[in-house]
Amino acid sequence: MKWLGEFVDPGVGIKDFVAGMTMSGSKVEGYEVEGGELQNIVMGKVLSVEKHPNADTLFICKIDAGGAEPLQIVTGADNVVPGAMVPVARDNSVVHGGKKIKKGKLRGELSEGMLCSLEELGLTLGDFPYAMEDGIFLVEEDCQIGQPVQEAIGLNDTMVEFEITSNRPDCLSVIGLAREAACTWGKTITVAKPRVKGGAGDVNDLLKVRVENPQLCLRYSAAAVKNVRIGPSPRWLRERLRASGVRPINNIVDITNYVMLEYGQPMHAFDLKHVSGAQIVVRSARDGETITTLDGVERTLSPEMLVIADEAAPSAVAGVMGGEFSGIYDDTQVVIFESACFDGPSVRMTAKKLGMRTESSGRFEKGLDPENCMPALLRACELVELLGAGDVCDGVIDVRNPPAEPRRITVTPEWVNGFLGSDIPWERMVSILESLEFQVEGNVVIPPSFRGDVELKADVAEEIARIYGYNNIPSTPMRGKAEGIISPQQKFEREIAALLTAQGCYEIVTYSFISPKGYDRIGLPADSSLRKSVVISNPLGEDTSVMRTTAIPSMLDVLARNYNNRAPEAALYEIATRYVPTEDGKLPDEIKQVMIGLYGGDNDFYTLKGIVEALLAKAGVAGEYRRVEDNPTFHPGRCAMVTVGDTVLGILGEVHPQVCENYDIGAKAYLAELNLAELFAARTVELKVRDLPRFPASTRDLALVADEETPVGEMQKAIADVAGSILEKLELFDVYRGKQVGEGKKSVAYSLTLRANDRTLTDEECDRTVQKILKKLGEIGVELRG
């Protein structure tokens, strides 16, 4: 905030500042008062140091911390000397990390607090290079006895963290944010023009620059510093870097980072002696050319990448990272500052291809302003002189494309207000735009060069709206008429969900991607076509690496999880999509399935079938059930497919014991998977009500004996075929196996309800029908039980 304060004074407290910036478009993620957690730590002067009588490694110090009496403090550090200024954590104080300090006795001697090291203040050697890492911090700054430590060592700034959107690289800088702040509170921003004295000879005598690829290098500017004096930066500069999360290194490197933070322009500094031939060439990389970057990794380049090279070899990947010899070390004599502007998409692709996103590439890829290169370069030179870090050469090297024509956008107040639904006077619009450094000529708006994101009048409308305040635009209720349509499929899906819920099933929602191991677990053979899945090329892990071709593994996972959680029984369903690959390069078919899963309690095959029947009844579909013996996921004797006409709707059955074992499900489990689209297609569209019966019904009970292998379905079909329209209801009420019916036989008892809708059936008619039924049943070996 101190840094920002150099350019603008918003005139508000931190809370209002944070809220205001957020609402004008620079979202604040959080803020923190530096040293805010330190409490009751003051500067004290060491009066005396004596050995602790009872401990060899401890010392007793008398400290004047501004109180009436000197404090007695025991310390283990051996670097404390009389006369030194030290940070004193007094009784009831808090040091870094929230640790509380209270007075107490150490080996029998009173200690009224603690002397602090760098670490206890939350600092490192980078902040105060003269301090000792594992001793007490002997402060060499100007400070007074009793002064709070934050004040004494400049640890009292406020740090605000912003979330800057990718269209605003200009706001990745102190000046950019100061500009936003100025506009938000109607203040003026003052950015002093950097002043450089120079005098160390002409830069052009030291270095030549050639740009071979001006499409990708929009501007390359450079300056030189002779007689470089490498050393630590002054405290104020280090403090600002530290507050920005940048580690101070040495004055030259610190200057490049400082300018980047202040101006938003990535800077690069390199040693002239590593530029062979004193000639910089900005060119496309040659195919297969390699460079070892600053991080020590050798990287292979390709022709679409841009490099900074000398006569011999590339020395940096443009806008991404310097080469290994581009560092600044203690023996550096002449430093070249590079302030360039590279094409955003190119830097982005290069960084991505090389797998190294850097602070610099992250900025360039968003598209930087070529006009910002020069002020930033001059600022760096100014800082060199200010810090006495070297002698700046006269002049600059500046190779660039002609400046882009400023965009001219025609905007009328009527259009803006019509678009926003607002009523903002034109004068207000103009003042907002001008405070954002846009030029307004009549109805033509010219955005500043650093606002590459503003291209169309909608962009201009956004600028006006965000400063005017989104929340000041009146909200209008829904206008115009439209009919919200629920499609028949959507309605059907909802009905299916309601029905399954009414059947006592819990709905689940599972991931669409599964582990390919799921196919093994459900027993799919190696050549099963279901194993051909849509594969994710960059999955998070194997467990979520393929798009499922069946929802069965997902359901079994959930059943298993609940079984493992000791749920005694489960009835679950999901309307789940499966993804079936088609041709290469084409999208897969996405097929919705109704998936039902049960285990435990009274659930058995027929419970599951009852639910499926209810589902089909809801759709008005008369399904047929046929035995399936060869589906490896299911029990070979307890599995059926459901069909309607020639269409297979799906499959249901008891899960194969081996599959249950694979999932550690210790109960019998049941699964049904039905194709929702086929069910939808087969449904009865219109429901027509039957008249209530006007004539009485007759009932006949039949006890039949059949071979064990004769399916009940076949018997029922025979009965229904013969009886025709007068069969109102056919109810199976008992199945019996035992000695009385003989080995390999079963007795099946039916109750038939017969009724005609136009007359009362006579007993004779009913008996005749029964006789015909028995005759037909006889043909398939079913007899009346004697």
Add this chain to the structure above:
Amino acid sequence: MKNALEQIRREAGELLSAAADAKTVEELRIRYLGKKGELTGILKQMGSLSAEERPVMGQLANQVREAIETMLTEKTDALRASALAEKLQSERLDVTMPGKVRPVGSRHPLNVVLEEAKEIFYGMGFTAVEGPEVEYDHYCFEALNMPKTHPARDTQDTFYITDDIVLRTQTSSVQVRTMEKQKPPIRIISPGRVYRSDQVDATHSPLFHQIEGLVVDKGVTMGDLKGILETFAKRLFGEDAKVRFRPHHFPYTEPSAEMDTMCYECHGEGCRLCKGEGYIELLGCGMVHPKVLSDLGIDPEVYSGYAFGIGLERIAMRRFGIGDMRLFYENDMRFLGQFL
């Protein structure tokens, strides 16, 4: 004879009042009024009476019969009432015993909220449209003003199938498909699954659900966008729900905004949940970018539109006070059973 009749009435009255059950009452009815009953017996003697006495005695006999009948009815009713009372008494239940449970299922909380949200939008004239989850890069990014070199792509970490096919990162792809086929006016929502390569934690999931909305028509304004989203928040969270709109950036909208709702923990004071802001981010929205419109053959000089994208998980978490997103996909029945 008169005395005999009087005596019958008296006797019958005494015996009936002493009768304790229906069977005794029936016996008494037969004894007095039956074909061979005492009253009938007396009436048979009527013939021996004089012509003057006969009507008098006849009337008396009828009175006695009626009296007995009335007594019989009263007694029967009384007995029935007491029998019923006794039965009811014997059938007393402990009404505090637990009920017999029939199985009840439940919808998944995400779909509970989805259905609610859909209802709200149906009511405002929106139609729900679905589209593929495995999608061409073109519909997911390119047509939304996000070419491959666009830095905003990094904010939506994408699962790729091939270079040109992705798992959609947003259901905006459905909006593009709709605008390709349908001319304005357009008023749709597109609910569905979206994918981003985020590791699973309490607030992230590689798969989540969105409801995106799109309106394109003549004269659509940002005020309209605000209005509809405020209505949505009020319908979903209650009339006192407070929202605010904050500038943001999406490549496919201009102006872009995020809508926050007032924090339900602290009501705007600032707390840990809202990281001291007083508001919680709820959705992204904005006016459809003119480039998106014109690329799809819709003239931005004639039409304007707005779009919004709501994270279903986020509003379901807010709605039910769910602290961990993983609960949605674990499908633990102890969790699901709370949404009966």
